[in-house]
Amino acid sequence: MKTSSLVKVTKAEKSKIDQxxxxxxxxxxxxxxxMFVCDFKDGQWQTPEILPYQPLTLDPSAKxxxxxxxxxxxxxxxxxxxxxxxxxxxxxxxxxxxxxxxRLQMPExxxxxxxxxxxxxxxxxxxxxxxxxxxxxxxxxxxxxxASQPGVMASPSTEYKFIIICSPVQAYYTKxxxxxxxxxxxxxxxxxxxxxxxxxxxxxxxxxxxxxxxEGFDQxxxxxxxxxxxxxxxxxxxxxxxxxxxxxxxxxSDRILDGVTRKSVxxxxxxxxxxxxxxxxxxxxxxxAAANGTLKESFGSGTAAVISxxxxxxxxxxxxxxxxxxxxxxxxxxKAILDVQYNAAEDTFGWRHEVK
Amino acid sequence: MKTSSLVKVTKAEKSKIDQxxxxxxxxxxxxxxxMFVCDFKDGQWQTPEILPYQPLTLDPSAKxxxxxxxxxxxxxxxxxxxxxxxxxxxxxxxxxxxxxxxRLQMPExxxxxxxxxxxxxxxxxxxxxxxxxxxxxxxxxxxxxxASQPGVMASPSTEYKFIIICSPVQAYYTKxxxxxxxxxxxxxxxxxxxxxxxxxxxxxxxxxxxxxxxEGFDQxxxxxxxxxxxxxxxxxxxxxxxxxxxxxxxxxSDRILDGVTRKSVxxxxxxxxxxxxxxxxxxxxxxxAAANGTLKESFGSGTAAVISxxxxxxxxxxxxxxxxxxxxxxxxxxKAILDVQYNAAEDTFGWRHEVK
Numbered sequence: 275m276k277t278s279s280l281v282k283v284t285k286a287e288k289s290k291i292d293q294x295x296x297x298x299x300x301x302x303x304x305x306x307x308x309m310f311v312c313d314f315k316d317g318q319w320q321t322p323e324i325l326p327y328q329p330l331t332l333d334p335s336a337k338x339x340x341x342x343x344x345x346x347x348x349x350x351x352x353x354x355x356x357x358x359x360x361x362x363x364x365x366x367x368x369x370x371x372x373x374x375x376x377r378l379q380m381p382e383x384x385x386x387x388x389x390x391x392x393x394x395x396x397x398x399x400x401x402x403x404x405x406x407x408x409x410x411x412x413x414x415x416x417x418x419x420x421a422s423q424p425g426v427m428a429s430p431s432t433e434y435k436f437i438i439i440c441s442p443v444q445a446y447y448t449k450x451x452x453x454x455x456x457x458x459x460x461x462x463x464x465x466x467x468x469x470x471x472x473x474x475x476x477x478x479x480x481x482x483x484x485x486x487x488x489e490g491f492d493q494x495x496x497x498x499x500x501x502x503x504x505x506x507x508x509x510x511x512x513x514x515x516x517x518x519x520x521x522x523x524x525x526x527s528d529r530i531l532d533g534v535t536r537k538s539v540x541x542x543x544x545x546x547x548x549x550x551x552x553x554x555x556x557x558x559x560x561x562x563a564a565a566n567g568t569l570k571e572s573f574g575s576g577t578a579a580v581i582s583x584x585x586x587x588x589x590x591x592x593x594x595x596x597x598x599x600x601x602x603x604x605x606x607x608x609k610a611i612l613d614v615q616y617n618a619a620e621d622t623f624g625w626r627h628e629v630k
Numbered sequence: 631m632k633t634s635s636l637v638k639v640t641k642a643e644k645s646k647i648d649q650x651x652x653x654x655x656x657x658x659x660x661x662x663x664x665m666f667v668c669d670f671k672d673g674q675w676q677t678p679e680i681l682p683y684q685p686l687t688l689d690p691s692a693k694x695x696x697x698x699x700x701x702x703x704x705x706x707x708x709x710x711x712x713x714x715x716x717x718x719x720x721x722x723x724x725x726x727x728x729x730x731x732x733r734l735q736m737p738e739x740x741x742x743x744x745x746x747x748x749x750x751x752x753x754x755x756x757x758x759x760x761x762x763x764x765x766x767x768x769x770x771x772x773x774x775x776x777a778s779q780p781g782v783m784a785s786p787s788t789e790y791k792f793i794i795i796c797s798p799v800q801a802y803y804t805k806x807x808x809x810x811x812x813x814x815x816x817x818x819x820x821x822x823x824x825x826x827x828x829x830x831x832x833x834x835x836x837x838x839x840x841x842x843x844x845e846g847f848d849q850x851x852x853x854x855x856x857x858x859x860x861x862x863x864x865x866x867x868x869x870x871x872x873x874x875x876x877x878x879x880x881x882x883s884d885r886i887l888d889g890v891t892r893k894s895v896x897x898x899x900x901x902x903x904x905x906x907x908x909x910x911x912x913x914x915x916x917x918x919a920a921a922n923g924t925l926k927e928s929f930g931s932g933t934a935a936v937i938s939x940x941x942x943x944x945x946x947x948x949x950x951x952x953x954x955x956x957x958x959x960x961x962x963x964x965k966a967i968l969d970v971q972y973n974a975a976e977d978t979f980g981w982r983h984e985v986k
Contacts, residue, residue: 342829472830478822480699
């Protein structure tokens, strides 16, 4: 285990790990013994600390509650069969949280604080990371930044908290996802902050999602807010379509999250010899392909599930169920990425990062 | 003072009021002795309480920090020269916070809890409300709702806190505002939640605002995100333009906040005999009117300042300074509304609500 002079560590007196049933975890409900916290004030990030997991105390006027300056990341740590712990492309998450922060006029977080803090935290709580690729055992890592300055004036906060909390998880989705394509509500504006992993991009999705849930679907596939003719993302997942034998996904933009899993799926698919097209995808072509049988597969990509196969796509009054083809791209690509994540295959891309 | 069986009251042991310099208040920095808090859990709002003003304690995984379920209102209480305390159209704020909550899949708050809680709170802290219309003395009231359930899964919270905090304030803006019309960044999407008074609508504005501040302006006037050809609002204010002798403002939509002050300005202007047009307003017509001198005035409307005259409008490389005309609409309308708010004029609209 590395020691760090950067991070001040206060260990929990007693671990909670014995109280946890690792075979029956609910996603995102259970947290490890420690958390990483670093405060920004007086124009700079203060000494980072690892503390026993504990509640935050904030003034009721803290800006995060009123003006929504809050960004986050989702990452996972994986334990291989030798007990070694691995992160997957953590540099991408580090860079993205700073991009998200910049778009919300929040200060960037220093690289050494992020990586030393994260690795120290994972070392302290490594017993919480269970091996078991088949069950999807992993430690979900949630770095986030919130505006903590008191005061109800609508201006950027002068104080922030950068925090990392960790939650042991198992495979996220079990069933194929049923999605409905948006034709009225939208997730993001042109020139807005849809590309940022910002808290404000999620709350607005819940009501439209609830409407499709009442019709029997799980999630909304968002479309552009101007014409609703172009498919964008699913809110917590980027989306892919297999038309005949070509995998198609839309390009990222200021409305669409630049997903780490998305770009890993593209790279892995190409390595596996699959033709990938990154281009605008119209509702018309996908619904026509669904109707004429050339839409062979569709799936979402994200950190929580890697790949979530989509079993049903709906648009207005039409509903199409997708049969799984024999040479299923989603299963092949998911397995190949998981094998890299769990150190069960060669890492030709240099994606793995060992936590020592 | 009314007594209420609905609200459980715990008084502060000692008032902080002696520490406050009421002649040198910074907007939104100072809070009164008490706060109103009501928790939502197990599917219902629990007993509302008034407590000494104090920090909130929330789990670091509380959903407000991650998924942005947070809405608020801005209101003011005014003290007249007889010491009576008045609210201005509080029913509008009550209805709007519930509309905002509904759009973010948050539970509506009961009417009797809202009004009894608010009036009890204002009674307890009424010494904090200073008379003085000339100085803009008032108590700014901030009701807000946040998602408090622990857990990092992207779904609506099952627990919330409805809170009211109060801050003594004076007149908000002193100088005329310099604004620049947006031609790239946007505030809200079609089918999004721009009409909700939601935390997530503010954080995204700070970075584009900072960019125009670096050019010497104060605020951005937002345009539609599709074409940037239509003027919408200023983010914390609705906007009005006086072209020759007609007052023009754009209609509300799912992208634009339905401002209480905006609708009061429209009603008051009409009562004063001013022609008001509520219609789409193009960037082209306003910049042309600014160039040819027919744009006589422009101002923003909002709770904090009532009316903020705009002294400078810019679009791309062009900048126009607006001279105040002799029969200044903004000053006349502002005075007429303030007179109603401070009980210095007859309330023909029934806007005032006395706090007894």
